[in-house]
Amino acid sequence: MSWLTVPTPLPSGPMEIAVTPLGVASAGYVRREGGTPPCTDEPKIRAVTERIGAYLAGRTRELGLPIDWSLSSGPHRAVLETLWREVPYGRTITYGELAARSGVFEDITEPGLAARTVGQMMAANPVPLLVPCHRVVAADGIGGFGGGRVGIEVKRWLLTLEGVLEPTLDWDGPL
DNA sequence: TATCGCATCTAGT
DNA sequence: ACTAGATGCGATA
Numbered sequence: 544m545s546w547l548t549v550p551t552p553l554p555s556g557p558m559e560i561a562v563t564p565l566g567v568a569s570a571g572y573v574r575r576e577g578g579t580p581p582c583t584d585e586p587k588i589r590a591v592t593e594r595i596g597a598y599l600a601g602r603t604r605e606l607g608l609p610i611d612w613s614l615s616s617g618p619h620r621a622v623l624e625t626l627w628r629e630v631p632y633g634r635t636i637t638y639g640e641l642a643a644r645s646g647v648f649e650d651i652t653e654p655g656l657a658a659r660t661v662g663q664m665m666a667a668n669p670v671p672l673l674v675p676c677h678r679v680v681a682a683d684g685i686g687g688f689g690g691g692r693v694g695i696e697v698k699r700w701l702l703t704l705e706g707v708l709e710p711t712l713d714w715d716g717p718l
Numbered sequence: 719t720a721t722c723g724c725a726t727c728t729a730g731t
Numbered sequence: 732a733c734t735a736g737a738t739g740c741g742a743t744a
């Protein structure tokens with residue numbers, strides 16, 4: 544596993560991406576702590592940078608990057624894969640609905656519990672952006688996002704990019 | 719293995 | 732419209 548940094552127009556700045564021979568294993572909106580080996584595979588760096596750049600510039604709706612799922616397993620992975628398969632560009636799903644779709648929480652009957660658990664799984668998503676956790680919203684509003692204050696801005700930015708939200712006055716992305 | 723912190727929801731003022 | 736409480740999972744050390 545090696546790391547590379549990709550410039551983005553996001554409010555959070557550049558992303559840190561970890562790649563393996565299988566694909567992208569990890570992505571972060573915030574800078575990783577040092578100590579991880581940088582990626583030296585130039586064609587791979589160019590491919591990842593180009594795909595993410597095109598997506599965030601509105602030139603494509605598909606990232607088209609292979610995902611290495613090995614960092615997640617069990618129910619966590621099942622929910623992430625459900626989200627990845629069933630929620631396309633420009634669509635959103637609520638925490639509760641995703642819980643139901645994934646089929647992981649059929650034993651859980653308490654209202655809201657499955658939804659909360661999904662929220663915690665999204666917070667622990669190793670590959671945000673590739674697995675579109677920003678398309679998962681609360682039943683009554685936009686919901687939350689990791690990374691504190693900047694995190695929620697990233698979520699709004701991405702939803703605006705995909706046409707889910709109306710551009711605000713400070714919108715600095717494409718369109 | 720023990721502890722911590724919730725990316726929610728629903729109901730009750 | 733707004734506030735508070737229920738409640739158990741996953742992550743971290």
